[in-house]
Amino acid sequence: MKRNLYLNIQNRVEACQNFLDHFQHLQPQYEIIDTINSLNRITYEAIDAKLSVPSYNSCAMDGIAVISSHTILASENHPVVLHPQTDYVEVDTGDMIQDPYDAVIMAEDLIETDDGYKIIAPTHPFAHVRAIGEDIVTKEMVLPSHHKIRSIDIAVLLSTGNSQIKVIKKPTVAILPTGDEMVDYHEEIKDGRIMETNSWMFVNLIQEHGGEAVRYPILRDDLELIKRTLLKAVQESDLVIINAGSSAGRDDYTIHAISQLGKVFTHGVSIKPGKPVILGEVKGKPVIGLPGYPLSSYFTFDAFVVPLLKQMQQQKSNEENIITAKITKTLMSSFKYEEYVRVKLGKVNDEIIAAPLQRGAAATMSLVQADGFCVIPENSEGVNAHDLIKVHLLTDLNQIENTFVMIGSHDLLLDVINDQIKENSQNFYVSSTHVGSLSGLIALRKHESHCASTHLLDEKTGLYNTPIIKEMFTDEKMVLIKGVRRRQGLIVRKGNPDHIYTLKDCVHHRFINRQKGSGTRVLLDYQLKCQGISGEQIPGYDHEATTHMAVAVAVAKKNADVGMGIYSCAKALDLDFIDIAYEEYDFVTYENYLNLPFMKSFLEVLKSEKFHRKLDELGGYTYEEIGEIYHL
Amino acid sequence: MKRNLYLNIQNRVEACQNFLDHFQHLQPQYEIIDTINSLNRITYEAIDAKLSVPSYNSCAMDGIAVISSHTILASENHPVVLHPQTDYVEVDTGDMIQDPYDAVIMAEDLIETDDGYKIIAPTHPFAHVRAIGEDIVTKEMVLPSHHKIRSIDIAVLLSTGNSQIKVIKKPTVAILPTGDEMVDYHEEIKDGRIMETNSWMFVNLIQEHGGEAVRYPILRDDLELIKRTLLKAVQESDLVIINAGSSAGRDDYTIHAISQLGKVFTHGVSIKPGKPVILGEVKGKPVIGLPGYPLSSYFTFDAFVVPLLKQMQQQKSNEENIITAKITKTLMSSFKYEEYVRVKLGKVNDEIIAAPLQRGAAATMSLVQADGFCVIPENSEGVNAHDLIKVHLLTDLNQIENTFVMIGSHDLLLDVINDQIKENSQNFYVSSTHVGSLSGLIALRKHESHCASTHLLDEKTGLYNTPIIKEMFTDEKMVLIKGVRRRQGLIVRKGNPDHIYTLKDCVHHRFINRQKGSGTRVLLDYQLKCQGISGEQIPGYDHEATTHMAVAVAVAKKNADVGMGIYSCAKALDLDFIDIAYEEYDFVTYENYLNLPFMKSFLEVLKSEKFHRKLDELGGYTYEEIGEIYHL
DSSP states (O other): OOOOOOSBOBOHHHHHHHHHHHTTTOOOOEEEEEGGGOTTOBBSSOEEOSSOBSSSOEESSSEEEEOGGGGTTOOSSSOEEEOBTTTEEEEOTTOBOOTTOOEEEEGGGOEEETTEEEESSOOOTTTTEEOTTSSBOTTSEEEOTTOBOOHHHHHHHHHTTOSEEEEEOOOEEEEEEBOTTEEOTTSOOOTTOEEOOHHHHHHHHHHHTTOEEEEOOOBOSOHHHHHHHHHHHHHHOSEEEEESOOSSSTTOOHHHHHHHHSEEEEEOBSEETTOOOEEEEETTEEEEEEOSSHHHHHHHIIIIIHHHHHHHTTOOOOOOSEEEEEESSOBOOOSSSEEEEEEEEEEETTEEEEEEOOOOTTOHHHHHHOSEEEEEOTTSOOBOTTOEEEEEESSOHHHHHTEEEEEEOOOHHHHHHHHHHHHHOSSOEEEEEEOOHHHHHHHHHTTSOSBEEEOOBOTTTOOBSHHHHHHHOSSSOEEEEEEEEEEEEEEEOTTOTTOOOSGGGGGGSOEEEEOTTOHHHHHHHHHHHHTTOOGGGSTTTTOEESSHHHHHHHHHTTSOSEEEEEHHHHHHTTOEEEEEEEEEEEEEEEGGGGGSHHHHHHHHHHHOHHHHHHHHHHOSEEOTTTTOEEEO | OOOOOOSBOBOHHHHHHHHHHHTTTOOOOEEEEEGGGOTTOBBSSOEEOSSOBSSSOEESSSEEEEOGGGGTTOOSSSOEEEOBTTTEEEEOTTOBOOTTOOEEEEGGGOEEETTEEEESSOOOTTTTEEOTTSSBOTTSEEEOTTOBOOHHHHHHHHHTTOSEEEEEOOOEEEEEEBOTTEEOTTSOOOTTOEEOOHHHHHHHHHHHTTOEEEEOOOBOSOHHHHHHHHHHHHHHOSEEEEESOOSSSTTOOHHHHHHHHSEEEEEOBSEETTOOOEEEEETTEEEEEEOSSHHHHHHHIIIIIHHHHHHHTTOOOOOOSEEEEEESSOBOOOSSSEEEEEEEEEEETTEEEEEEOOOOTTOHHHHHHOSEEEEEOTTSOOBOTTOEEEEEESSOHHHHHTEEEEEEOOOHHHHHHHHHHHHHOSSOEEEEEEOOHHHHHHHHHTTSOSEEEEOOBOTTTOOBSHHHHHHHOSSSOEEEEEEEEEEEEEEEOTTOTTOOOSGGGGGGSOEEEEOTTOHHHHHHHHHHHHTTOOGGGSTTTTOEESSHHHHHHHHHTTSOSEEEEEHHHHHHTTOEEEEEEEEEEEEEEEGGGGGSHHHHHHHHHHHOHHHHHHHHHHOSEEOTTTTOEEEO
């Protein structure tokens, strides 16, 4: 076993700046293209007008072109009659004004007579005439260098006689995916194989940042092959990305390939996710080794490839799309690493709230679900709950302001609600975060959400939800929006091969549990207590998952033999189910939130037949009272 | 002469809402495309995971996969030695964990020995293992309906087994340019002809808003031809735009074509520019007649086509990109019309300042130069100078915050400075507005700009700039940045056919003047006074232009015979020039602005050889002291 060592762990800003400085001399090339196809391209140099606009004296109104000196005597008491040809010609907007005519009178100011038009006021030279060059004169600058061309620019470029223009040539970026375990998305996936998807994300990111991507076929972990391909790539492209093999594992050849053919400036950067970045050079071309985890590759692309692409196109590295938000949880610093934490955002009571998502580099879905990310600096104390932090937006701010924030217990039906609200209205979005019933209510109390989904059993009364809400919200007017009754039970493999029929049977099998504070955990613990079983007796009682589906898939894939969850998840994965209890899965909100526009949209969905049909499909739900509102 | 009447002048919001409601039933179609090509497309329906991620229990670290029960006894005092195969296998991140192994120990925690690895702490099942479905489980939702796909989504779609997806089909938009006077951009432009450029702006705007544009060849003003083509277009497309002929002129056939083949809902909307809009329907398809002036067509496209395109793609009509800025001038309301006023933006002293540009519908350059626009409501009192107003951004806010705002006197060299600052630095932008020297100083005093360009002669002392600055800025520390000495004189046609040699000669010829408050006007009036000539003696003394180039082009194109201006403009248009005076064209700013980063960039340009070479090329400048700073 031979593992590489990181050459040096560098600070991100420093590593990036050194890298950019090293390639400062790479001046962009230009190409000449048709202006009509130049949207979003960057001007190579300032573009001057080749024609004046307008290119002749032109009529600014519908009416008549006149000789202004013939109108001087006109007044209300002494109207003047103008005769065709000798005094005027009819004109429409845009027509050329030719000698001897030098002014235009609007149609509205004319009185028709048998032998011409009567006017009651004089006009003067150039009245209602757009003089040559009024808009722009030949040789004046239309657009400066390094300007990103918009649709409106295209019209003006054409009208100033620039039908072709010099633009900065798109930098070409070669992407070399590597890895013995990698298969292409159209190939069959077998156990132990991983689908190569990063390269396609890069292809699209490169396109978004003005580059042209060339994706090479997946390379096996073979140093000579990687070196050969790298040499070819630096010849064919302006920049090369190798992914992955940038780490220090046994089959990580990127560092060797680059250092043997050229120079490595940086191996390892103190960011998380993303540490194993390589910044180097081969034959004068920049070569970047990006790590393999999708999140690491995304953030390192953003941190190193984007600034280089911008520099190569003479574009500013922008600091836009950063907003201030209140963080809901304390985030410890990773000390040695600057950390990128994904957050979900929502606007509650006029405050933008950022709820951190999973922190692992492998949690790709956390980036899809994220509305933005914040950066926790290295060597810092982290951030405290309720601190204001800077968030880099990944979605429109506008979307965030129209997002209905639901934090609480997980159920498959939340996905359906999310989708149906989106389908019914182009205006609202749903952000649902699954932290369990109790944490959901706490978030609602802290005004970090608009609504909590909950199924909490009060052991004393045997009632669901209402007792705990009344206990937690003593001063506020709250409402309970009825949701569904759902079947909770034991999820076991198809055919129940382990013959698990009761909670007692669980002591002989590998259990998978839900996290503390979740309604399902409360229910399980209540049932265990009733039956005199202690958690310690159950193998895997400490093995926690955060959603019903995660429990179901653990059983399906034999990571566990049994777990507690809802019927619909067992059904979705074709597992067997043993009923334990019915429970009330409801929604809680502040009374005054009932007027929020997306709350209305939410209630509409709850009551819709379409939603009920979907619940029947999922299975295990009854919903007699769904959407009913109880003021507590 | 037969002119149409507007059917009804409607309010924009109402007209648009009625139109959108009428086509509410047009549901989008879908198409199935390869996920790798789906950037910026809109999901047609919710997309579920077809595969769990990870699809097997996988190693989260480089190290060894172990049987956790074999590690239970390990401690610092009693290390356990693990043996290959019986106790462990070597693994790298991403490798599959297979029975009997159930946990991973990181390479960092291993001590190498002769017969295996020594460990000093136990591990537990699933330690450093990414369990099947940890990221997402089959059947969970990856993306909701109507979601715009980003690069990161593409990676996740692929990894969840969605290599093809259903997206909303792009609405196809037919563009029918019309007009006898129109020529294509690749054709020769003769006097009286206008280049057809709007359609190309539409093509690109449609692309930006997710549609697919089909531009038809330019149609002559022939009702039957327009009708035939319109019928073809509604069959081939989802939406048809006719441009122009939407007004009430003699050759405006759009209204007739639509009303004869279908229905007109709206003809005329109370917006300015843009009144002559037609909203109609032919064979169930929406048909929109847009006005011909580029600015009118831009704003009406934005007001009517964009919302319809969004509705057709189930996308929200967004109200994003609106900021608050302080307006520099009082803007009267047009009363009957809602008016779109273009503004230049800049951040001065932490306040975003909006300076209105020309208001005419024909001033296309004003939209290219604009950073945004504000809307002055109809039936309102307008806005007062220094009011805070809402501005719709046309550029990045970030760009505005890095913009060096120069307001003052015009010179061709400002374009060069603008371009060279842009070329030297990717970080700064220049916004220069030409209002004349005096207005420029007033703007600087009101903190509406960072710098004023000025050449104001003090009649008493015969000195340039310094006296008036001291008079206007009594309490502040100001600096004068030396610019150029430039030649001012009379601009006449090549060969001086009218034999104009002195100001006295101007009384016999058509003069073109500069606006009041401009340095050139002050100089002219001073010279006239010295020579005992009154303005009234000069024909065209009241015919004003706002830039030197506008004066030069008026002479070149025979709108006037003579005007006063700078040498470089005469040279640019190959005109003759009679020297009248040298003048000092300088820059003024507050002392503390010298530290602004773009001010440094500006001073660098002033002193650069590259800039001096360009001045020599333009001609008529000397610049011994350029860039020198005088504290006043």
